[in-house]
Amino acid sequence: MTAALPDEHFFRRESGRLVSTLTRMLGVHHLALAEDAVQETLAAAVEVWAFRGLPENPSAWLMTAARNRAVSLLRRERTARRFAPEIGRQTDGVDAGPESEVAHLPPVLRDDELRMMFSCCHPEIPEDAQVALVLSLLGGFSAHEVAEAFLVSRAAMEKRISRAKKVLSGTRGLFELGARDFEARLTAVQRALYLLFNEGYHGASPEAAVRLDLCREAIRLVALLVDHPPAATPATHALAALMALDAARLPARVDDAGDLTELARQDRSRWDTRLIARGLEWLEDSARGEVVSEYHLEAAIAATHALAPTAEETPWSDIVELYDALLRLRPSPVIALNRAVALAEQLGPERGLAALRSIPGAERLAAYPFYPAALGELELRCGRVAEARKHLRAAHRLARNPAERTFLERRLVECDRRLAPAVPGPSPSPASPPRPR
Amino acid sequence: MSEFLYLYRLPADSPDLPGSPRNMQQRLQKWTEWFRELEARGTLKVLGHPLQTGGAVVADGGRTVLDGPYAESKDIVLGYSVVQAKDLAEARAIAGGCPVLTYGGMVEVRPIMQM
Numbered sequence: 001m002t003a004a005l006p007d008e009h010f011f012r013r014e015s016g017r018l019v020s021t022l023t024r025m026l027g028v029h030h031l032a033l034a035e036d037a038v039q040e041t042l043a044a045a046v047e048v049w050a051f052r053g054l055p056e057n058p059s060a061w062l063m064t065a066a067r068n069r070a071v072s073l074l075r076r077e078r079t080a081r082r083f084a085p086e087i088g089r090q091t092d093g094v095d096a097g098p099e100s101e102v103a104h105l106p107p108v109l110r111d112d113e114l115r116m117m118f119s120c121c122h123p124e125i126p127e128d129a130q131v132a133l134v135l136s137l138l139g140g141f142s143a144h145e146v147a148e149a150f151l152v153s154r155a156a157m158e159k160r161i162s163r164a165k166k167v168l169s170g171t172r173g174l175f176e177l178g179a180r181d182f183e184a185r186l187t188a189v190q191r192a193l194y195l196l197f198n199e200g201y202h203g204a205s206p207e208a209a210v211r212l213d214l215c216r217e218a219i220r221l222v223a224l225l226v227d228h229p230p231a232a233t234p235a236t237h238a239l240a241a242l243m244a245l246d247a248a249r250l251p252a253r254v255d256d257a258g259d260l261t262e263l264a265r266q267d268r269s270r271w272d273t274r275l276i277a278r279g280l281e282w283l284e285d286s287a288r289g290e291v292v293s294e295y296h297l298e299a300a301i302a303a304t305h306a307l308a309p310t311a312e313e314t315p316w317s318d319i320v321e322l323y324d325a326l327l328r329l330r331p332s333p334v335i336a337l338n339r340a341v342a343l344a345e346q347l348g349p350e351r352g353l354a355a356l357r358s359i360p361g362a363e364r365l366a367a368y369p370f371y372p373a374a375l376g377e378l379e380l381r382c383g384r385v386a387e388a389r390k391h392l393r394a395a396h397r398l399a400r401n402p403a404e405r406t407f408l409e410r411r412l413v414e415c416d417r418r419l420a421p422a423v424p425g426p427s428p429s430p431a432s433p434p435r436p437r
Numbered sequence: 438m439s440e441f442l443y444l445y446r447l448p449a450d451s452p453d454l455p456g457s458p459r460n461m462q463q464r465l466q467k468w469t470e471w472f473r474e475l476e477a478r479g480t481l482k483v484l485g486h487p488l489q490t491g492g493a494v495v496a497d498g499g500r501t502v503l504d505g506p507y508a509e510s511k512d513i514v515l516g517y518s519v520v521q522a523k524d525l526a527e528a529r530a531i532a533g534g535c536p537v538l539t540y541g542g543m544v545e546v547r548p549i550m551q552m
Contacts, residue, residue, distance in 0.1 A: 043456070050472065145459065
C-alpha cells in the first residue's frame with residue numbers, strides 16, 4: 001500500500017529544512033510559530049500517510065502543508081492580536097506581510113538551512129548552546145533527545161535551548177550569507193559542527209545509536225558547507241575530511257555486543273571504504289590554501305590511520321609529529337594525552353608514561369577516564385601489573401557509560417590474568433587514543 | 438464473518454504531544470505496518486480515513502451548535518476503519534495490535550449492524 005520513506009531520518013531532516021525555510025519566509029521573530037507549524041504538519045503527515053500511503057513527493061507535500069499551516073497560524077495570531085491592540089502595535093512594525101511572501105518565494109532549501117546554521121552560531125549564544133540549537137532547529141532533535149545525547153537534564157537543556165532561541169529570534173533576520181562577518185561566523189559554524197561530531201564520536205551518552213545520529217548529522221551539515229562555495233574553505237574541507245575518516249572507523253569501533261574496540265584491535269575490513277575515499281578526496285581539496293588549521297592536522301592523523309593496512313604498520317613517528325604540530329596550534333591536555341599514547345607506540349611504553357606524567361595541565365584530565373586508562377595500559381605493558389590495576393580501577397570509576405565500563409573491566413580481567421602465575425600472554429596494545437577536543 | 442467499526446481515539450489532553458520528529462516517523466512506521474498486516478490477512482474491509490481536528494457538533498434539534506469535534510467525550514476520534522472478523526472477541530484481539538495504543542490512545546470496537 002505504501003512505499004517506504006527514504007530512510008529512518010527523513011522526518012528529522014525534513015523538520016530542519018521546513019523550520020529553516022519557514023523562518024526565512026516569516027522572519028526570525030516568528031521562529032516559534034514556524035516550529036509549531038512544522039510540528040503540526042509532521043503530526044498530520046503521520047495520520048494522513050498512515051491511511052493514504054506516501055504522496056509522490058513527500059518533501060514537497062510537507063513544504064506545502066507547512067506553509068499553509070504557518071499562514072493559518074499567523075492569521076489566528078493576528079485575530080488574537082486585534083483583541084490585544086498593545087501587543088499589536090509592538091509587533092506590527094517588524095511584520096513584513098509574510099503571507100504574500102509565502103505565496104511567491106521559491107523554496108531555496110539548501111540556502112535556508114545554511115543561513116539557519118550560521119544564525120544558530122550567533123556570537124551572543126554560548127558554544128554549547130549553539131550546538132544544541134543546531135541539533136534542535138536543523139537536526140530535528142527534541143530537547144529531550146539533545147539532553148539525552150549530552151547527558152544533561154531535560155529541564156537544563158530546555159532552558160539552554162530556549163535562551164538561545166530567544167537570542168536568535170531577537171536578531172534582525174536569518175544570517176545573510178554575503179554578510180561582512182561571514183568568515184568569522186564560518187569559523188564558529190565549523191567549531192559547532194566539530195563539537196557536534198565529537199560529542200557523537202566520543203561523547204558520554206550510553207546510547208550508541210544516539211551518538212551515531214550526532215555524527216551523521218554533523219557530516220550532513222558539513223557537506224552542506226562543502227557544497228556552498230564561499231563556505232567551502234580549505235578548513236571546511238579539512239573538517240569534512242576528518243569527520244569522514246573518523247566516522248569510517250565507527251563500524252569496527254563498537255562490536256556486535258556494543259563493546260568498544262580499541263584502534264589497534266579493530267577489524268580493519270569493517271572500516272567504511274567509501275567514507276575513507278570521500279574523506280581522502282576532501283583532504284586533498286583542503287590542501288589548496290596557505291593555512292593549516294587544526295582540522296587539517298586532525299584529518300591528517302585520521303588519514304594516516306585509515307591508510308595503514310595494519311595497526312603494526314602505522315607510521316607512528318608521523319602521527320607523533322602531527323600531534324606536535326596540533327599542540328603548537330592548540331595546546332590542550334587531551335591532545336597531549338593522545339600524543340603520549342602515540343609516542344608509546346613509537347618509542348616504547350616507558351617513554352609514553354614519561355610523556356603522560358609531564359602533560360602540562362594534566363589536572364584538567366582528572367575526570368577524564370582515558371587518562372588513567374592510558375597510564376594503566378602503559379604500566380601493564382611495562383609489566384607493573386599492580387600499578388596498572390590501580391590506574392585502570394580509577395579509570396573504571398570515571399567511566400561515563402556502560403561501553404567504557406565494560407571495556408575497562410576487560411582490561412582489569414587482563415591484569416588478573418597476568419597476575420595469575422605461569423600463564424604468560426601476549427602483550428596488549430594501549431587503549432585507542434581518544435580524540436582531542 | 439461480521440464487520441466492525443474501529444474508532445481510533447486519543448485523549449484531547451494527551452500528554453503525548455508534541456513528539457519529536459523521530460518519534461513521529463516511528464509512529465508512521467507502526468501505522469503503516471499495522472494496516473499492511475490487516476490487508477495481508479484480508480481483514481481490512483474499509484481502510485477508512487483520518488479525521489481533521491476541529492469541526493462542529495450539532496445538537497438539540499439544531500438549536501445548539503458546538504465548536505469542536507467532541508460533544509461530551511474528552512477524546513478526539515483520529516480516524517476510523519472497518520474490519521472483518523469472526524466475532525467480537527477476534528475483533529478485539531486484532532485491535533490489540535493497533536499503534537494508537539502505544540501512545541495513550543484507544544480503539545473503540547463497534548459491531549456494524551447487518552441489515
